[in-house]
Amino acid sequence: xxxxxxxxxxxxxxMTNIQIEDHLITEIGKAGEADRIINxxxxxxxxxxxxxxxxxxxxxLRGYADDMELQPWLEKKIWPMEKHLxxxxxxxxxxxxxxxxxxxxxxxxxxxxxNMEEAARAVDDAGIRAVIGYGFVDMFNEExxxxxxxxxxxxVKHINDMKSPRIRPSVAPHAIYTVSDEGLQWCASYAxxxxxxxxxxxxxxxxxxxxxxxxxxxxxxxxxxxxGFLGPDLISAHSVWLDDEEIGIYxxxxxxxxxxxxSNMKLGVARAMPYVxxxxxxxxxxLGTDGCASNNNLDMFESxxxxxxxxxxxxxxxxxxxxxxxxxxxxxxAKALRLPTGEVAVGKEADLILVDTQRADMTPLHxxxxxxxxxxxxxxxxxxxxxxxxxMEERKVKGEDIVLKKAAEAASSLAKAVREEER
Amino acid sequence: xxxxxxxxxxxxxxMTNIQIEDHLITEIGKAGEADRIINxxxxxxxxxxxxxxxxxxxxxLRGYADDMELQPWLEKKIWPMEKHLxxxxxxxxxxxxxxxxxxxxxxxxxxxxxNMEEAARAVDDAGIRAVIGYGFVDMFNEExxxxxxxxxxxxVKHINDMKSPRIRPSVAPHAIYTVSDEGLQWCASYAxxxxxxxxxxxxxxxxxxxxxxxxxxxxxxxxxxxxGFLGPDLISAHSVWLDDEEIGIYxxxxxxxxxxxxSNMKLGVARAMPYVxxxxxxxxxxLGTDGCASNNNLDMFESxxxxxxxxxxxxxxxxxxxxxxxxxxxxxxAKALRLPTGEVAVGKEADLILVDTQRADMTPLHxxxxxxxxxxxxxxxxxxxxxxxxxMEERKVKGEDIVLKKAAEAASSLAKAVREEER
Numbered sequence: 094x095x096x097x098x099x100x101x102x103x104x105x106x107x108m109t110n111i112q113i114e115d116h117l118i119t120e121i122g123k124a125g126e127a128d129r130i131i132n133x134x135x136x137x138x139x140x141x142x143x144x145x146x147x148x149x150x151x152x153x154l155r156g157y158a159d160d161m162e163l164q165p166w167l168e169k170k171i172w173p174m175e176k177h178l179x180x181x182x183x184x185x186x187x188x189x190x191x192x193x194x195x196x197x198x199x200x201x202x203x204x205x206x207x208n209m210e211e212a213a214r215a216v217d218d219a220g221i222r223a224v225i226g227y228g229f230v231d232m233f234n235e236e237x238x239x240x241x242x243x244x245x246x247x248x249v250k251h252i253n254d255m256k257s258p259r260i261r262p263s264v265a266p267h268a269i270y271t272v273s274d275e276g277l278q279w280c281a282s283y284a285x286x287x288x289x290x291x292x293x294x295x296x297x298x299x300x301x302x303x304x305x306x307x308x309x310x311x312x313x314x315x316x317x318x319x320x321g322f323l324g325p326d327l328i329s330a331h332s333v334w335l336d337d338e339e340i341g342i343y344x345x346x347x348x349x350x351x352x353x354x355x356s357n358m359k360l361g362v363a364r365a366m367p368y369v370x371x372x373x374x375x376x377x378x379x380l381g382t383d384g385c386a387s388n389n390n391l392d393m394f395e396s397x398x399x400x401x402x403x404x405x406x407x408x409x410x411x412x413x414x415x416x417x418x419x420x421x422x423x424x425x426x427a428k429a430l431r432l433p434t435g436e437v438a439v440g441k442e443a444d445l446i447l448v449d450t451q452r453a454d455m456t457p458l459h460x461x462x463x464x465x466x467x468x469x470x471x472x473x474x475x476x477x478x479x480x481x482x483x484x485m486e487e488r489k490v491k492g493e494d495i496v497l498k499k500a501a502e503a504a505s506s507l508a509k510a511v512r513e514e515e516r
Numbered sequence: 517x518x519x520x521x522x523x524x525x526x527x528x529x530x531m532t533n534i535q536i537e538d539h540l541i542t543e544i545g546k547a548g549e550a551d552r553i554i555n556x557x558x559x560x561x562x563x564x565x566x567x568x569x570x571x572x573x574x575x576x577l578r579g580y581a582d583d584m585e586l587q588p589w590l591e592k593k594i595w596p597m598e599k600h601l602x603x604x605x606x607x608x609x610x611x612x613x614x615x616x617x618x619x620x621x622x623x624x625x626x627x628x629x630x631n632m633e634e635a636a637r638a639v640d641d642a643g644i645r646a647v648i649g650y651g652f653v654d655m656f657n658e659e660x661x662x663x664x665x666x667x668x669x670x671x672v673k674h675i676n677d678m679k680s681p682r683i684r685p686s687v688a689p690h691a692i693y694t695v696s697d698e699g700l701q702w703c704a705s706y707a708x709x710x711x712x713x714x715x716x717x718x719x720x721x722x723x724x725x726x727x728x729x730x731x732x733x734x735x736x737x738x739x740x741x742x743x744g745f746l747g748p749d750l751i752s753a754h755s756v757w758l759d760d761e762e763i764g765i766y767x768x769x770x771x772x773x774x775x776x777x778x779s780n781m782k783l784g785v786a787r788a789m790p791y792v793x794x795x796x797x798x799x800x801x802x803l804g805t806d807g808c809a810s811n812n813n814l815d816m817f818e819s820x821x822x823x824x825x826x827x828x829x830x831x832x833x834x835x836x837x838x839x840x841x842x843x844x845x846x847x848x849x850a851k852a853l854r855l856p857t858g859e860v861a862v863g864k865e866a867d868l869i870l871v872d873t874q875r876a877d878m879t880p881l882h883x884x885x886x887x888x889x890x891x892x893x894x895x896x897x898x899x900x901x902x903x904x905x906x907x908m909e910e911r912k913v914k915g916e917d918i919v920l921k922k923a924a925e926a927a928s929s930l931a932k933a934v935r936e937e938e939r
Binding site for chain 2: 152153154155156157159160161162163166189192193196197355357358359360361362363365385388389390391392395398399401402403405406408409410411412413414415451452453454456457458459460463464467468469470472493494496497500501504505508
C-alpha cells in the first residue's frame, strides 16, 4: 500500500492539499506524510476525464482515410483494413490509445470493438480503467447470432477471470441496423442477469433513423423500447437524431447518452445531439471521442471545447457552459459507467489529474474552468493518477517509446496487408 | 548573417534537408554547412502558420467572460474592461499572444485593436511578423472621425519609422455599424495612396446584415462596393452572412476573407462562412482565430480542425479537405497579407516550423497532412523559425517566464480596475 501527498494544488480556485492512501482519496485540506510528495503549486487538480464512447484500437487507423462520405469511407477504406486486424494489432492499437488518453488526462473509457481480450490486456498494462464490450454484429443471421453470443460470453468470462479492479466487461450490440431484434433482446437479458452495462450506437445518422421508420414504422428509440432494451444500464452513443418523444422515453428509462461532437461533425452527420432538450428533462449527458478513424484523436479537452461550440452554434451562446461541460466529462461520465470516480472528494477513488497553469494558453487565470474548456488542450496535463497509481509525471509515461514504435509497426503491417490484397 | 541547416526533415512525405542563409531559404535537398545544424529527424517541416484576424492584446481577457449572449457579453464584460486598457497592458497582452502563437507554430498575424504602437513594439521584441492596424471607430461623429484619422496616420508613421522588415501597418476601420461612410472612404483612399492593406469586420452577425438592409436597403458588401471600398487589399474578417451576389462581388474585386470558425461558433453567430460558394468562384479563403476573449486561444492547429468540422457539418464531409486547410493556413494567408512566405521553397523567406511525429497523437503517420489538421494541436510544434531566426527550440522560447508573469500581472490589474470602478 502506497500513499501520495499532493501539495498546494488549485481546487475550485483555492490552494489545498490532497492525501491519497492506496487507491482512495482520504483527506482534502491538511498536508499529510506520504511515500510520494507531489508539488502541485500553480497546477489545477481535477478528476481524471471519462470518455464514454470509443473504439480504442482504431488508433491504428488514425489518418488512414479522411474527407470522404460515410459509406465509401467505411466500404472502401475502414472495413478493408479492419479485415486484417489480428489480436496483436488490437493490443498495440489499444496501448497507443491508452497512451494518448493518459497524455491528455483521460483515465477511463467505454470501448467497443473486436479482439477485446487483447484490448483488456492492453488496458491492464497501461494502468487505466475501461468498460470493454465485444462488438456484437449478427447481421440478422441466426448462425452468426450464436457465434456473437458465444463471443460475448467468452469475453465476459475472460474479463471476470482477470479480476482487475479497473476493467469491467459490457454487452455491446453494434446498432439496430446490424443486430436482429432477437440479438438485441438476448443482449439486454444477458446484461441484466449479469449486472453489466449495455453499450450501443443509437440514432447516429439520418439514414439510420429514416430506415428504421420506413422498415418498422417507428423511431429507433421507440423500437428499442418495445423490445424492452432500454434502461439505466444503457450507454447510447451518438443519439443525434432523437425527437422529443424519444428523449422523453430516454429520460423516463434513465438511459445514458454519449455525445460525440467531433466524430458527428467530421462524418457529416449534419445534426447536433439535442443537448438542450435532454437537459430540460433532467438527463446528464456524457462525452465521447468515438474512434480515431473519425475524430482523429482521443483528447477530451478538445472534445469538451467542440462539444460546447457545436451546441452554441446550433442553439445559443449560453448553452453548455464550462462548469457543466466539466461535469459531463467527469462526474456524469463516471456515473454512467458506474465508476466510483469523477469527483475530487474524500472516499472517492484516486483518479486525479494535474493541469499546468504556467503556459501561455492558461494565462491569465481569470477563470480556471473556462481555461480548461476553451483555452487549452490535453497537452496541459502534467500528472495523471489512476486508482492511486502515478501513470504520468511531468508528461513522462513509462514505456512510451516502445508503445509508439510497436503501434507504428502494427499500423504499417495493416496498411501493407491492404496494399497486398489490392494488388 | 547567420545560416541554419535543417537535416532530415519530412517534407511532403519525403526526407530532405533545408538550407537557410540569413532570412531566406536557399536550398532544399542537399545538406549544407551552417552556423546552426538542426536535427529534424522524424519531424515534419512546414511553413509557419498565418493568422489573418485577431486582436492580440485581448489575450489578457482570456476566460474573463464566456457562455454569454453577444450584446451583454460586450456591454457588461468586455467594454468595461477594455476601458481600463493602458499601453503597458497592450504591450504585455501582445507579448503573451505572440508567445502563444510561437508555441503553436504561428509566425505572422493580422492585428486590429488600440494602443497599437505598443503592439508593434511587442511584435518586434517577440520576433514574429504582423500587420498592425489601429481600430478606426468614428461612431458617425465628425469630430471623432478627425481623431481616428489622426490616430491612423500616427500609427502608420510610427510603424514606418520602426523600419522593421517584419512589421507593417494597415488601415483598420472596425465595421460598417461603427464607422461612417466618410470614414470608410477616407480609410480606403488613405490605404491606397500609401499601398497599405485594409482590415475590417464584415458581415459577422445576422443583426449586422439585417440592420444594413433595413437602413440602407442593401447588403453590407453591396454597400461597401458602392462606396468604392472593395479591392484586393481588403482582408474581410468573418464574412459569414454573405449571399451569392456578395460572394460574386468579392470574387470580382479580389477581396480576401478571413474565416474565424471558433469565434463564430462560440458567440453563437449561427451560420458558417459560405466556404464552398467562395471556392466555387475561385476565392482562396484564409484562417483567423479572432481575439482570445471569443476563442479563447490562438492555436491555428485547433482552428484548422474546427474550420473543417464546421464546413463538413454544414455542407458535406468531403468539403475543406486537409491539404486545402493547410494551404488556407499558410500560402493563402501569406498571399492575403502580402508576405513573401507561406511555402517551403527556395527564395522564400525562412518562416518554418518543425512538427514532432514522435507523439501518441501523431502515431501512426499514414498521412502527415491529416495528422496535422485532425489529430494534433499546436503543442506538437517543436521548433519555430521566423525570417531565419530561431524563436523556439525544443519548445523553449527565450524570456517565456517573464512574459507569463508580466501578462498575468497586467490581467490582474485590469480585473482590479474593473472591480474598483464597480464598487
